[in-house]
Amino acid sequence: MSTLLARNARVLVTMDNERHEIAHGGLFVRDGFIEQVGDSKDLPKQADEIVDLTGHIVLPGFVNTHHHLNQSLDRAYPPSQNGNLVQWLKGLYPRWEQCGPEDTKLATELGLAEIALSGATTVADHHYLWPKGVTAARQFEAASRVGVRFHLGRGSQNIGQPHGGFAPVSMIEDEDNVLAGTSEVIAQFHDPSPGSFRQVFVAPSSLRTATPALMQKSAALAAKHGLQFHFHLGETKAEIDYVAAKYGKRPAQFAEELGCLTPRSWVAHGVHFDDGDIALLGRCGCGICHCPSSNMRLSSGIAPVSRYLKNGLTVGLGVDGSASNDSSNLLVELRTALLLSRVAAESDADFLNARMALEMATRNSAGLLGRTDVGILAPGYAADFIAFDSDRIEIAGSEDPVAAIAFCAMTRVDHSWVHGRPLVRHGQLADYDVSDLVERIRRRSRERRGVS
Numbered sequence: 001m002s003t004l005l006a007r008n009a010r011v012l013v014t015m016d017n018e019r020h021e022i023a024h025g026g027l028f029v030r031d032g033f034i035e036q037v038g039d040s041k042d043l044p045k046q047a048d049e050i051v052d053l054t055g056h057i058v059l060p061g062f063v064n065t066h067h068h069l070n071q072s073l074d075r076a077y078p079p080s081q082n083g084n085l086v087q088w089l090k091g092l093y094p095r096w097e098q099c100g101p102e103d104t105k106l107a108t109e110l111g112l113a114e115i116a117l118s119g120a121t122t123v124a125d126h127h128y129l130w131p132k133g134v135t136a137a138r139q140f141e142a143a144s145r146v147g148v149r150f151h152l153g154r155g156s157q158n159i160g161q162p163h164g165g166f167a168p169v170s171m172i173e174d175e176d177n178v179l180a181g182t183s184e185v186i187a188q189f190h191d192p193s194p195g196s197f198r199q200v201f202v203a204p205s206s207l208r209t210a211t212p213a214l215m216q217k218s219a220a221l222a223a224k225h226g227l228q229f230h231f232h233l234g235e236t237k238a239e240i241d242y243v244a245a246k247y248g249k250r251p252a253q254f255a256e257e258l259g260c261l262t263p264r265s266w267v268a269h270g271v272h273f274d275d276g277d278i279a280l281l282g283r284c285g286c287g288i289c290h291c292p293s294s295n296m297r298l299s300s301g302i303a304p305v306s307r308y309l310k311n312g313l314t315v316g317l318g319v320d321g322s323a324s325n326d327s328s329n330l331l332v333e334l335r336t337a338l339l340l341s342r343v344a345a346e347s348d349a350d351f352l353n354a355r356m357a358l359e360m361a362t363r364n365s366a367g368l369l370g371r372t373d374v375g376i377l378a379p380g381y382a383a384d385f386i387a388f389d390s391d392r393i394e395i396a397g398s399e400d401p402v403a404a405i406a407f408c409a410m411t412r413v414d415h416s417w418v419h420g421r422p423l424v425r426h427g428q429l430a431d432y433d434v435s436d437l438v439e440r441i442r443r444r445s446r447e448r449r450g451v452s
């Protein structure tokens with residue numbers, strides 16, 4: 001039994017159903033779970049560990065709902081700097097074909113370390129390339145080294161370049177292999193218990209890169225195990241046209257017919273949904289992960305997020321892959337979502353406000369992952385929380401420091417805790433050596449370039 005008391009926060013944002021924000025707030029934690037939340041004067045006075053958060057803004061830890069961590073060593077890759085999604089993929093696949101398990105592991109650690117510094121405490125990775133030797137075990141190992149909760153999307157592609165996909169044939173799998181591999185990863189790693197650090201979801205890449213049969217069987221496999229289901233949908237106008245030409249339907253409609261839209265599903269991007277698609281997603285209870293930086297970077301368009309929210313859809317936040325964002329930073333994504341919602345807005349009624357953006361990064365994102373134990377600071381929830389010093393130069397003097405977290409150019413948290421244990425302390429990872437990681441990356445990139 002161990003207890004933690006975090007107290008005296010300037011304001012503690014619970015994100016509970018009443019959206020309580022508690023001045024002089026604090027948390028009392030026992031064995032990784034929150035036992036009490038409230039005014040610090042009403043909390044126990046003693047604990048094994050006491051943290052004084054005077055002057056800090058405290059929020060639930062951020063949850064990332066779409067990533068491709070294996071791209072973290074491909075940021076600003078020259079052949080893919082200036083193209084849309086298809087051109088970007090064409091530039092990167094020859095590089096990805098050369099990647100081995102060591103590259104994937106290093107990239108995963110790098111992306112997780114970066115996103116943890118931006119306030120993430122739970123991260124979902126959509127991992128759909130499994131070149132020889134790449135294993136889920138290494139992904140989970142990387143996550144446990146960094147210290148975040150990790151949801152691995154066992155992804156897949158079975159349509160390659162000759163048949164309208166993007167990957168070279170050497171990088172795709174056949175259907176049997178995907179389904180057997182996914183079942184194996186579920187059996188080995190999925191832990192549904194409260195406070196779990198390891199979960200698995202089923203994640204074929206998209207309607208363009210997975211056959212209807214694979215989409216359908218993957219969705220059925222997720223349903224059989226009660227797991228979340230995830231794929232890219234409505235990312236580009238080209239995808240809408242391709243699916244219409246090949247299958248004679250809107251992608252959302254086709255996905256629904258294949259059993260892919262359920263209350264356990266969420267889709268990445270959702271830039272190009274019309275009113276019919278929105279109504280369909282609402283009826284199915286399917287959520288959306290908004291990835292604003294990637295949508296801008298690849299010229300995919302602007303997802304009408306406030307329209308989705310007004311129609312009752314759950315919208316969370318994701319950074320997308322490191323090579324289509326060039327960062328893994330949820331604070332940047334939060335601010336970008338807030339600002340981008342205003343670019344295409346017909347009136348200010350369509351603007352996201354700061355608290356809506358913060359909800360997306362916390363309770364909404366946790367909901368997309370099917371978590372009922374993170375994303376909110378309330379009794380019974382895991383003690384995943386983050387703290388920002390309100391005297392920092394980026395936000396000092398703000399009358400509304402909670403909104404300032406979303407409006408101002410913040411890129412790092414000051415402190416964070418996962419399951420009541422420190423993840424970030426004073427803007428640095430508490431138990432992870434970034435300089436050692438960078439040295440390993442440097443060594444590997446010399447090897448890849450053939451330089452000794």
Ligand SMILES: [Zn+2]
Nearest residue numbers: 232268320321
């Ligand atoms: Zn993606």
